[in-house]
Amino acid sequence: MDVQKIELIIEKGENGIWGRVNYNDNLIVEEADNLDTLQLNLKGLLKDFEGLEPESVVFDIRYDVYALFRQFDFLNISKVAKHAGIHPGLLRQYASGVKHPSLNQAKKIEETLHRLADEMQKASVYVS
Structure with missing residues (x-):
């Protein structure tokens, strides 16, 4: 299984933290209360939209x-x-x-x- 290292930008959200990833020129965004939930949700979105298996995704996290x-x-x-x-x-x-x-x-x-x-x-x- 190939591991995909994807940059995850973490910023201030309306009700917590907001994260965004850009994969295959597709911007995928999500908001959550904490980093663990945010990463889990984004991995789910990457699976839904890009077909990436969650266990193959590793985030390179960048914070504001x-x-x-x-x-x-x-x-x-x-x-x-x-x-x-x-x-x-x-x-x-x-x-x-x-x-x-x-x-x-x-x-x-x-x-x-x-x-x-x-x-x-x-x-x-x-x-x-």
Whole structure:
């Protein structure tokens, strides 16, 4: 069975998160309360419209800032903003969907999160 890697864009929806995939020049969209349900529903739509078996689909997930902070709600927006060199109020506006970051700002946020994740990966917990 061939695995199809398909880009899935996650954005702020009216009542949750909204996802879209483009497959064979067909735009397929769906909205759900959470990422697991969204992926399941989109795989079903890909089966209905494109004949793809759900188990053969792997999504390459891309988040807008709102969806990112909703999915990873344990992140402290003010602390991420400080590490990224962005005003915390501005990042809160991005995270709430009131404003949208420029490509440069989005890249800065992404690079900061990756750097913080790398730092966390190196951390060890000592038990006494």
